[in-house]
Amino acid sequence: MRNPIGKKVVDIKPSGIRKFFDIVQETEGAISLGVGEPDFDTPWHIRDEGIYSLEKGRTFYTSNSGLKELRQEVSNYIKRTQNVTYDPLKEIFITVGGSEAIDLALRAMVDPGDEVLIPQPSYVSYEPCAILADAVPVIIELKEENQFRLTAEEVLEKVTDKTKILVLPFPNNPTGAVMGKEDLEAIAKVVIEKDLFVISDEIYSELTYNGKHVSIVSLPGMKERTILINGFSKAYAMTGWRLGYACGPEEIMKQMIKIHQFAIMCAPTTSQYAAVEALKNGDEDVRIMREEYNHRRRYLLNEFKRLGLPCFEPFGAFYVFPSIKKFGMSSDEFCTRLLKEEKLAVVPGTAFGDCGEGFIRISYAYSLDNLKLAMERLENFIKKIN
Structure with a gap:
């Protein structure tokens, strides 16, 4: 039978983010800092407007x-x-x-x-x-x-x-x-x-x-x-x-x-x-969430400094991109071992292009409690590989 799949689609690599996300789903007790999704619920007044539109039959x-x-x-x-x-x-x-x-x-x-x-x-x-x-x-x-x-x-x-x-x-x-x-x-x-x-x-x-x-x-x-x-x-x-x-x-x-x-x-x-x-x-909702993200951002940067993990200060989005070059392993190996040994999921920098080698992406779209537990696991891992 003739190959039904187009070559240019076959040649495209799957998302490196989703690869680790899928592994996390199969790892009991894992903490994921990998997906860029806010941990906040959609503000109630916005949800309420969506509900109201359904109640009014606006489904056209x-x-x-x-x-x-x-x-x-x-x-x-x-x-x-x-x-x-x-x-x-x-x-x-x-x-x-x-x-x-x-x-x-x-x-x-x-x-x-x-x-x-x-x-x-x-x-x-x-x-x-x-x-x-x-x-x-x-x-x-x-x-x-x-x-x-x-x-x-x-x-x-x-x-x-x-x-x-x-x-x-x-x-x-x-x-x-x-x-x-x-x-x-x-x-x-x-x-x-x-x-x-x-x-x-x-x-x-x-x-x-x-x-x-x-x-x-x-x-x-x-x-x-x-x-x-x-x-x-x-x-x-x-x-x-x-x-x-x-x-x-x-x-x-x-x-x-x-x-x-x-x-x-x-x-x-x-x-x-x-x-x-x-x-x-929604401006006030955005302000409140932005302030919380900023609090988490500063927390992570302080933790990286304490752990000796080099990271430039990012001023946007909800990600940090620390360097792991000093540990002498690829981004993929670092993330794979971190997940396997400490049940902490982050994303290899190479998921975002080859020049991301030597870096990992950590999302702070997660609660401060999760981030604190994650930093404990990261610290344990760094002590083992240093």
Whole structure:
């Protein structure tokens, strides 16, 4: 029988995050700091709005673009946080999580052979989605000495006449790195000079700890060159609601919606009603959760210092990315042994690109009690291997 599976799909490696997540499920008594999912419940007033929408029988399709009211609230949110105006009818649409928006943006914008610049370490979906869109992923290795920020020089080194898109994944998963306004201005200059487009994944925009998040769309000349992607999973603890959004030029949005129309139809209706409430009245919830994450972040950094585990200070998302190079073992070996010997699961840095070798990702989207117990187990492991 003919092979029913496409070669480019077979060649894509499964997610390294899920590999360890699956092992944890089979390990009794294991503590996992591996999955980037808030431990908070979705705030009650947001859940209540979803319940109310069901009670009122609002179980119909929305438009392919999403509820008009939600798109208006997204527009209001970006205006008040970035002072940038998007037309809710033509420049915004609602997706099934930010992940769908990444996939749609790449499929809508690239032709076979176009090059997509992807800084790594970074979220696991960018490279596979580029390959599935028949683009050529070109990896930019972020450096610890730059606090894993992207520099204009690094972009210039990789640009060719085939380069079309730069993925901008900040605040960053897995490193927690953020880009300041000056960093973004230097990147924007290269993007404009080289006639590139940007996919800016800002899903962690509300989780920054050293000042306000700055989006590249707020810089002159960049709104028309950027697809801004965001969502509700991280800031509002709404991972299971599966809701995100994309904002960008009308001509690109039209093509993204076309693919969305045939593949998805529309995002979940109940989730959309809940998201309207989140954007209208959820700022205080976000503030409270952000303060708790920051408390956990500082705790882990202090613990790493006590344990002699090198780690730059991350100012975004809810991850730390300590170096384990001094122990003389690969990231995969370190994480495998840590899970087997101490029943503590963290993620190898290589799950986020080859340049993540020598690092591990630890999520602090877990309670302080869990983090304290995890640090006891990590300390036991380090004493054994030192």
